[in-house]
Amino acid sequence: MSAPSMTKDECKQRVIDIIADIAPDEDLSNVKSDVKLRDQLQIDSMDFLDIVMELRKRHGIEVPEADYPQLASLDSSAEYLTPKFNALAAKR
Amino acid sequence: MNSRAHYDVAIIGAGLSGLAAGIRLAHFGRRVCIFERHNAPGGLNSFYSITGRKYDVGLHAVTNFVRPGVKGTPLGTLLRQLRISREELVLCEQKRSRIAFGPRGETALCFTNDFAFFEAEVARVFPAQIDGFRQLTQLVRETVYAPDSPAQSARAVIQAHIADPLLADMLLCPVLMYGGAQEHDVDFRLFALLFRAILLEGLARPYEGIRALLRLLLDKYRAAGGERRMKCGVRRILARGGQAAALILDNGEEITADQVLSSIGGPETAALIEAAAGAEAPTPAPALPAGQITFVETVTVLDREPAALGWGDDTIVFFNDSERLAWARPEGQVDVRSGVVCIPNNFEHGPGQKLPDGIVRATCLANYDRWATLPEDTYQADKTRWYGLIQASFRRFLPPVGDAALASATVATDMFTPRTVAKFTGRLNGAIYGAAVKQLDGRTALANLHLCGTDQGLIGIIGAMLSGITMANERILRKPA
Numbered sequence: 001m002s003a004p005s006m007t008k009d010e011c012k013q014r015v016i017d018i019i020a021d022i023a024p025d026e027d028l029s030n031v032k033s034d035v036k037l038r039d040q041l042q043i044d045s046m047d048f049l050d051i052v053m054e055l056r057k058r059h060g061i062e063v064p065e066a067d068y069p070q071l072a073s074l075d076s077s078a079e080y081l082t083p084k085f086n087a088l089a090a091k092r
Numbered sequence: 093m094n095s096r097a098h099y100d101v102a103i104i105g106a107g108l109s110g111l112a113a114g115i116r117l118a119h120f121g122r123r124v125c126i127f128e129r130h131n132a133p134g135g136l137n138s139f140y141s142i143t144g145r146k147y148d149v150g151l152h153a154v155t156n157f158v159r160p161g162v163k164g165t166p167l168g169t170l171l172r173q174l175r176i177s178r179e180e181l182v183l184c185e186q187k188r189s190r191i192a193f194g195p196r197g198e199t200a201l202c203f204t205n206d207f208a209f210f211e212a213e214v215a216r217v218f219p220a221q222i223d224g225f226r227q228l229t230q231l232v233r234e235t236v237y238a239p240d241s242p243a244q245s246a247r248a249v250i251q252a253h254i255a256d257p258l259l260a261d262m263l264l265c266p267v268l269m270y271g272g273a274q275e276h277d278v279d280f281r282l283f284a285l286l287f288r289a290i291l292l293e294g295l296a297r298p299y300e301g302i303r304a305l306l307r308l309l310l311d312k313y314r315a316a317g318g319e320r321r322m323k324c325g326v327r328r329i330l331a332r333g334g335q336a337a338a339l340i341l342d343n344g345e346e347i348t349a350d351q352v353l354s355s356i357g358g359p360e361t362a363a364l365i366e367a368a369a370g371a372e373a374p375t376p377a378p379a380l381p382a383g384q385i386t387f388v389e390t391v392t393v394l395d396r397e398p399a400a401l402g403w404g405d406d407t408i409v410f411f412n413d414s415e416r417l418a419w420a421r422p423e424g425q426v427d428v429r430s431g432v433v434c435i436p437n438n439f440e441h442g443p444g445q446k447l448p449d450g451i452v453r454a455t456c457l458a459n460y461d462r463w464a465t466l467p468e469d470t471y472q473a474d475k476t477r478w479y480g481l482i483q484a485s486f487r488r489f490l491p492p493v494g495d496a497a498l499a500s501a502t503v504a505t506d507m508f509t510p511r512t513v514a515k516f517t518g519r520l521n522g523a524i525y526g527a528a529v530k531q532l533d534g535r536t537a538l539a540n541l542h543l544c545g546t547d548q549g550l551i552g553i554i555g556a557m558l559s560g561i562t563m564a565n566e567r568i569l570r571k572p573a
Contacts, residue, residue, distance in 0.1 A: 042163040
């Protein structure tokens, strides 16, 4: 079974799509991948909780509370989430 | 007969906090049902019609107004959490409001949605107090209203910065009028929250009043898949082993839910709890006494804008005619010495948006017991009498308008009393701001039953919605599905 695997860039786009829905008043056109989201966007802990919950709702991905720091930047999110996306795709 | 409904979450009350909680929970896939006893949603912020004319109850103004683009404030949080865009909730700003003290409002501080304007007013009227006022403002900005921060007397904290008791009372007045659940004083954390909401941020209103907001919330809730049962309140909460095991509805039906959120008030919720058949009686929680602060409100409907009659541009006027501001249940039926006037026409509704009538609402402290048990004819006669006394009182604080001109421009009047509030909302004593003691963590005697809304501690329209959001997040969504 070789499900087409998701690239890190595609994974980042999934995260961006979620942020765009959670925080439609943020300009996401110039988000830097290696900078903490919190340092370039007005995103608070309630918004982070929403990113986690949207990942669960839309993609069935569980992020335990201990792993929340992995979502700090787009790069770290992609590192952490891409294998999870691919593991889920392989199961389907 | 094993068909009783089961929900992930049952919410008691379709007010602003219950609806906001419901939107969050339904959006994230929980099976939710809101049970509302009344036929209209909104709870303490609702609406009614008499002879085709629409009236709002509750909403004078939406607090916490900031302009689009201003981030990191409660309004922004609320809109994001409920997935509401600024285009969906258009808010019209106040023109200018006023805190007026003295027998004819001789000492007045005006405010707008620009805090620098209010600060300049304080400097002009109370030049000796401006440094203390700035220190107090800084403290307000730094104060957090959270379960783990200590409660303090607002009067004591204000007094430490402001020596002139007149200014101290003038600063307390809008806060108490829009959220003072406790007699005589208020928790400084709540004072700070409301001071920010009213003065540091600002006041606004949807053109169509509370209906616009409720419609939006109901649409979001429905779209997210939430269920709602109207004219179907919760009569009993059956407890077993420290949990809410089942809910008995007004029609006798029994339903179950993993979690229950109650927006109907702390003492009101506690009164519904009883042991399930064969279960041990639940350990009673420390009793929260019912609140004592309630109001009467008069509504005067005019055939023209109040400004055209000569009542000026004020949006909200907080008034008090006495040396000090008394904040307690009055001895008599109503205390007309102080109150709030709201003129909905005096929001900047924008071109082409003119309210169909001129409306002036005036609100004064009242005593529930002195209204609750009157025979119907006495009740009606007292309403008429107090309507006149309240009008005579607030007119002292507005530009003069002749009796004949006012009478000929008046096309309708209405009035609600604490008895009306109790009847339609189930609030004990008609206490609009709920119990004097708040339960910031939302806990009750039962592990899976949580409070949201007024008695969880967040007051007002924005506060109620934030309370629903916070309790849904902290008590339910943070836990794995």
